[in-house]
Amino acid sequence: MLSVQRKEHLIGLLAREGRIVAKDAANELGVSEDSIRRDLRELAADGACIRVYGGAVPVAERPVRQRQDIATASKERVARAAVVRIRPASTIILDAGTTTLAMARMLPLESALTVITPSPAVALAVAEHSDARILLVGGELSRHSMVTGGALALEAIAHLGADAFFMGVSGIDPLHGLTTGSVDDAATKRALAARSAEVFVLASEEKIGAASRFPVLGFGEITGIIVDPEDRNPLVAQLIPA
Missing domain, CATH: 1.10.10.10 (Winged helix-like DNA-binding domain superfamily/Winged helix DNA-binding domain)
Known part of the structure; x- marks a missing residue:
């Protein structure tokens, strides 16, 4: 051939x-x-x-509806590992994405918890599965990712504050860093991270070793990476030294 x-x-x-x-x-x-x-x-x-x-x-990210069936079990394991890091009565930010959607369905039934999110789908899942207070970030809704962004979102984010941000990215690679497929999405993530005391990156198995076009944050700017405990990709050891 x-x-x-x-x-x-x-x-x-x-x-x-x-x-x-x-x-x-x-x-x-x-x-x-x-x-x-x-x-x-x-x-x-x-x-x-x-x-x-x-x-x-692919260079271009798949629409969110096409990502829902990718590495589902791995995302569930990452979501469970992330939820245990949520402190009682704290304010957290759940990014848009299928792993944070899984987290939303696992939240404790605690009315003292506050959840901020730029994702209508995540907001609805939080409302359905917990008693948490919900703050939905306004702005233009992307039909591709179903997440709010743009100038209105950045303005709203500037007036918020959180204890922890659970961030989703398209790729996590030792060389290329933390990346996403949209420049606007990268800007929104950076703005949310700047308003959070801690930033945790959610790393299901398909994200490890992947890279997209736009950098989000440096490894030195995050608190930690939450990986799938069953992921045997050798790159995990480079991202999270023993």
């Missing part, structure tokens, strides 16, 4: 699956992993994908 044919196959695989695992693609096509890695490097150079540990992911 010619290189151009392999690349067409890889682009199609990326569109269908949302991720390429180099080893699996090599086995499927009957070529070496080195050949697949070379193809992925060239595709990434052309802007067709983003290389991550073991393969590649």
Whole structure:
């Protein structure tokens, strides 16, 4: 199979699956992993994908409705590990995303808890599953991510304060750092982090080793990364030293 044919196959695989695992693609096509890695490097150079540990992911993030079934079990485990960090009667920020949505469904039935969120879906889940006070950040609602942002959101965030921010990102990589696929989303996350005493990054298995276009925060600007306790990706040890 010619290189151009392999690349067409890889682009199609990326569109269908949302991720390429180099080893699996090599086995499927009957070529070496080195050949697949070379193809992925060239595709990434052309802007067709983003290389991550073991393969590649799309340049553009999937809409939230398409992300709900990705690494579901891992997100649940991360959500459980995050919820135990919530102190009684505290004010927390739950970012938009499927892991924070899982957290919202696990919150304690505590009326003294206050939850701030830029996500209508997370706000509704909090209302359904807990007695917490809810502050929904206003602003323009993105149809892609279903999260509020823009100038109105930044203005509202400037008047808020929280004990802890549970932040979602698109990628967590030792080299590329904490990244997301939207420049506006990155700005909103930074604004929320600036108003929080602690910042925890939620790291389900598909986020480790992935990278998107826009940086969010440096590792030195966060309190910690909450990983899936069952994730055996070797990059976890680099992100969270023993």
